[in-house]
Amino acid sequence: xTNNILIKELSRKELPEALSLVWEVFLEYEAPDYPKEGxxxxxxxxxxxxxxSRLRVYGAFLEDDLVGMIAVRNxxxxxxxxxxxxxxxxxGIGMELFRAVIRQNTSGNMTVNASPYAVPVYHKLGxxxxxxxxxxxxxxxxxxELCWKTSCRNSKESRETSF
Numbered sequence: 063x064t065n066n067i068l069i070k071e072l073s074r075k076e077l078p079e080a081l082s083l084v085w086e087v088f089l090e091y092e093a094p095d096y097p098k099e100g101x102x103x104x105x106x107x108x109x110x111x112x113x114x115s116r117l118r119v120y121g122a123f124l125e126d127d128l129v130g131m132i133a134v135r136n137x138x139x140x141x142x143x144x145x146x147x148x149x150x151x152x153x154g155i156g157m158e159l160f161r162a163v164i165r166q167n168t169s170g171n172m173t174v175n176a177s178p179y180a181v182p183v184y185h186k187l188g189x190x191x192x193x194x195x196x197x198x199x200x201x202x203x204x205x206x207e208l209c210w211k212t213s214c215r216n217s218k219e220s221r222e223t224s225f
């Protein structure tokens with residue numbers, strides 16, 4: 063666990079650096095599980111200005127080095143992108159990024175379409191599968207949800223928790 067990590071919301075001018083990190087990590091950890099069509103589709107999505115304009119993006123910095131990022135949409139109730147550089151996996155950086163977006167979420171509910179590589183990570187964060195793995199335009203994902211208030215749709219999965 064790193065103690066000197068800074069989590070902050072990124073400005074639009076900082077977004078290119080975050081997207082470069084996303085692409086680098088995607089190629090290393092996600093792309094091997096995707097067909098070429100999925101890799102191309104993902105690349106298009108992270109270069110779609112309309113899509114990107116709807117995201118709220120947070121970065122994790124160690125000194126001046128961006129080592130991770132998380133982006134949410136739908137008023138913070140859906141994780142759109144969540145990437146940490148490989149050498150920083152299992153160091154608590156992802157958890158700190160996750161906590162930053164959870165603190166902004168007042169709904170008590172969050173969803174994600176988890177890539178095959180990320181499914182165990184989301185399970186560890188408390189998410190549960192809401193359907194089987196899907197494949198849309200070569201993008202493989204498992205729909206997942208996390209509820210931490212009793213007002214969630216599926217009360218049997220709701221739980222009181224603190225992040």
